[in-house]
Amino acid sequence: MKIEFLGIAVSLFLFVFIFNLIRRQKIRDEYSLIWFAVALFFLIISISRPLIDTIAAFMGIEYGPAALFLILISVVLWVLIRLSILISEHENEVRILIQEQAILKQKLEALEGNAKEPNQNKSVSESVSESEKQ
Amino acid sequence: MNKKILAIVPAYNEENSIIGVIEDIKRHLPEVDVVIVNDASTDRTADAVKSKTGVKLIDLPINLGIGGAVQTGFRYALKGGYDVVVQIDGDGQHRASEAKKMIAPVANGEADMVIGSRYLEKKGFLSSPFRRFGNFIFRIVNSALIGQKITDNTSGFRAYSKEAVKFLTRYYPSDYPEPESVVLLARNGFRIKELPVIMQERTAGESSITPIKTIYYMVKVMLAILARFSR
Numbered sequence: 001m002k003i004e005f006l007g008i009a010v011s012l013f014l015f016v017f018i019f020n021l022i023r024r025q026k027i028r029d030e031y032s033l034i035w036f037a038v039a040l041f042f043l044i045i046s047i048s049r050p051l052i053d054t055i056a057a058f059m060g061i062e063y064g065p066a067a068l069f070l071i072l073i074s075v076v077l078w079v080l081i082r083l084s085i086l087i088s089e090h091e092n093e094v095r096i097l098i099q100e101q102a103i104l105k106q107k108l109e110a111l112e113g114n115a116k117e118p119n120q121n122k123s124v125s126e127s128v129s130e131s132e133k134q
Numbered sequence: 135m136n137k138k139i140l141a142i143v144p145a146y147n148e149e150n151s152i153i154g155v156i157e158d159i160k161r162h163l164p165e166v167d168v169v170i171v172n173d174a175s176t177d178r179t180a181d182a183v184k185s186k187t188g189v190k191l192i193d194l195p196i197n198l199g200i201g202g203a204v205q206t207g208f209r210y211a212l213k214g215g216y217d218v219v220v221q222i223d224g225d226g227q228h229r230a231s232e233a234k235k236m237i238a239p240v241a242n243g244e245a246d247m248v249i250g251s252r253y254l255e256k257k258g259f260l261s262s263p264f265r266r267f268g269n270f271i272f273r274i275v276n277s278a279l280i281g282q283k284i285t286d287n288t289s290g291f292r293a294y295s296k297e298a299v300k301f302l303t304r305y306y307p308s309d310y311p312e313p314e315s316v317v318l319l320a321r322n323g324f325r326i327k328e329l330p331v332i333m334q335e336r337t338a339g340e341s342s343i344t345p346i347k348t349i350y351y352m353v354k355v356m357l358a359i360l361a362r363f364s365r
Contacts, residue, residue: 095308098196099206102171103213106192 007046015039034079041075137217137241139166141233142207144200144290145224146173149182152224156186159222162230169210170224173203179224200290201311208294208303217241220293227259228291232331236293239327246298246324249284249316250291250331258332264345268352272313275356279363280320284328287313291331298324307358310351314358321362 018039022032045052045068056067141159145152152170159168168189172180174197183191192206204221211219218240222228232250239245252260253269260266265288272287290312294302298319307314320326 095198095202095205098194098198099202099209102192102194102206103210106190106210110190 004046004049008043011039011042011046015043031079031082034082038072038075038079041071138215139163139218139220139237139241140207140211140214140216141166141168141230142204142211142219142221143168143170143224144173144203144207144221145170145175145179145183146197146200146203147175147177147179148224148226149175149177149179151226152179152182153186155222155224155226155228155230156183156189158226159230159233160188163220163233166220167214167216169207171203171206173197173199199309201306201308204290204311205303205306208299208306211296211299212303216299217296218293219296219299221290223290227333227335229332229334232291233293236291236329236331239329240293240295243295244325245327246295247316247319247326248293249286249289249326249328250333251286251289251328252331252333253285254328254330255332257330259335260333265348268348271352272355275359276313276316279317279359280326282320282326284316284326286328287316289331289333291333295324310355313355314362317359318362321365 015036018032018035021027022029022036027035049064052068053064055071056062056064059067059070061067061070141163143152143155143159148155156168156170159166169192170183170189171192172183172194174194180191180193183189192210194203194206198206207221208219218237220233220237222230222233228250236248236250239248252258253273261269269286269288273283273285276287277283292312301319301322301324302315305318316326
């Protein structure tokens, strides 16, 4: 009996926590939905003990909690793979931005250098000491 | 040859060798525009480059690795409308005097990528035994996959056509890009040619690749090669 209360308490906390994250726009809708579904699943499972046994029986697993673990691990794995894809996409986008920014900076500095011709060519020692001052 | 040519020099912590490399390029390839891509060096590479006139410096704010640095050069070449791009490493391994013969086949439209190979004539500095073994593996695998003998898959001394540059601006591997890009380009119908070159041992600094890293990269690059092949 105790474990069921604990389960409900934890799932409720997760539910509220994720809802709050969405409300405060801390996570993008797409991912919040996944976690929302996970929290909801937790809650339903902890309220209705027989449900997990039915699911387990359907999957051909005798021990209910084992089925629960299998489902949860699968979901977590799926979410992690999704996140890996997302990170790779972001890395790619960031790389393009870095490259474009660096090229633009070069062009900007070339333009500024042309504008004030006299001190165009600094010696190494000058620019080194300048960078040390900063 | 009235083609617009750009030399891309990727440099990460090469304060001791970069000036020599720039002077070498200026001496042997005076008609070529030079762009140094400083990959967020922690030493004074940028200051060393700024002390030289007639070269452009692109300062990456964040370290992108050799692939990301070279790709910055490709992006720059694409915007500038260059016909031929030649990559010359900032560590002094590649001699600009050898670049001329590599540029020619690309400028004449005979090839999309010319690789400067250490192993065609086996002269000069040929890299450590451990890395030569890695090279041997890449030679077997890549040559079999693309049906063309490529002897030096890890050489970064390369000339590219405008079309190849355009293609590689869209996708170029981040680290250890050379062997993968051979398969990538070949699989996409680009013509590859190898020419013998003599390389020097790095004039200063340390190679960025240690033995343990080499094994890690071998596995990683093999996976990438197979991925490019089975696209």
